[in-house]
Amino acid sequence: MSIHTREMQKRRKKLMTLMKANSIALLAAASPKVRNNDAEYLYRQNSDFYYLTGFSEQDAVLALIPGRKEGEVVLFCQEKDKQKELWTGIILGQKAAIDELGVDEALSIRNIDEVLPELIAGRDHVYYAIGKSKKFDVRVMEWVKVIRNMPRFNAYPPSEFLLLDNLLHELRLIKSPAEIKLMRHAAKISAEGHKRAMASCKPGLNEYELEAQLLYAFARNGSRA
Template sequence: MAAVKGIGKREFASRRRKLMGLMEPNSIAIIPSARLAYRNRDTEYPFRQDSDFLYLTGFPEPDAVLVLVPGRRHGQVVLFCRDRDPARELWDGYRAGPQGAVERYGADDAFPIGDIDDILPGLIEGRERVYYAMGRSRGFDARLMGWVNSIREREASGAVPPGEFTDLDHMLHELRLVKSAGELRVMRGAAQITAEAHCQAMRACEPGLYEYQLEAELAYAYARSGARFPAYPAIVGGGANGCILHYIENSERLRDGDLVLLDAGCEYHGYAADVTRTFPVNGRFSPAQRALYEVVQAAHAAGIAAARAGNHWNQPHDATVRVITEGLVALGLLRGRVAKLISDGAYRDFYMHRAGHWLGLDVHDVGDYRVGGEWRLLEPGMVLTMEPGIYVAPDNTRVAKKWRGMGIRIEDDVAIGADGPEVLSAAVPVAPDAIEALMAA
């Protein structure tokens, strides 16, 4: 796939302006970066920036703090970051430093992170309101309250502490929920890379392989196209392992005659893809597998058709529930009237999760699903997953043996458009005949 550019400096600046435009007069917003995390002893996990911080800055380093001060005469966007240090950079890689934060990342003003205790209290003092996501980092919460308390201690000398703290998450996450044209371009790239990886895994699949060998096909395909990391741990569940919703051991051998459920997506320029396909290990669906698969396929299509601007969030889910319940009745896995089975929740024995979730910088992305107690309306620019499934537990003796141990899910990434849904991951086949043809090629 041809490389896709990431989000540009102008868009990050526009996001910051939009957020500051929502803030009350004489206020300040404080957004810390992620910190390095250790896998074991002195071995670090690959660094992944906090998504809110990334959304506003594009700055890829740990130990940084973004401060937004609307109306500040010497610059509204202040970034505290690690100073340049040739000795550490020799070991750990290059740093932007305060000068790079201004020149390359658009900060108006930047300071070494080591100076934050001296500078940030002065920026907070006199502000009526502090916007901050309290509770995410106990350590940073304590530092912030320490700075505020140091101002309070000087009230007798005329210092003015902030009078109110406001949770930043709601305003910021509403901005993140509706994607820009640039974000959609990157997310199409993430979905395309993921689609190519899924196709490669289908082509490579055969009885006798281990689940982790299909996972390796994905990792290679991602990295080859410029997406070095997965957006989340891949689920590669052969046979009854496909009935475990978040199965990530990926350690079993794939058996002839089983299905394999593959739920995986890459991260590309910070944005996640999230795609699932279920296919026969030997390349051919059995009659029972195809029958159950086609119910999920029909539910998947119904859900996407309902994912339209103006419909509310729950309508696609309701559409999948009806199709799956009707299919389970038709195949004899449920008995009774469809309307009663739905109202009683009988389908939940086989379909126990929602039809989807928001998608963006996080796999389960931010944004409210209800507004004012009602399901929110879908709008152009929102991106969600559509992932209905049927899971027949291997020990479910209430159904015929031929159904037991089958886990089937089909998931695509869907952008809400003004003219209808756009399936970003449509390059991976869904129809059983198309899957079989790809696996036979």
């Protein structure tokens, strides 16, 4: 059970109607968390990014540009790489991203430093999650520096940076029928797991054995803890 692509498109469209004129919104995927050396923790996507895209891969940035003739929704994501996919799992790639996620344009994340300044240039307002990621904050400022050095007369940097959270989290407060259905399903799975754990309770049982009962109930219903 999941949210349909059409609903993701509606969410993006609704967010863009709330943005100021001549603006752009930027949202980055979550960064992977290193456990030790070259081993990482199980990846969890940024909730806001997933809310707007339904995309669970890392190394991605979403740009929403209301009124852009070439396409208002641009996704930067990883390129297909068969060798890498042997280790990390399937990478969606640009073509499939357009088909499956309903974005207008999908570009390689490798080219973001060349392309995104062009998309920001001439926009008066930039929305993004200010202060959430030092790395992304620095990157945004680097793109602004690139814009300052552009030779075009209309390539001016933005005059205002706005917190995207203020708009996006207001949207997320109102749940759609599909979201309510999904939340009810999740609650049902959670209740089943807890009932299963309680039913297996007895003296001498270890905590990890109860956890196993919970996780089993989640997994058999297609969910993850």
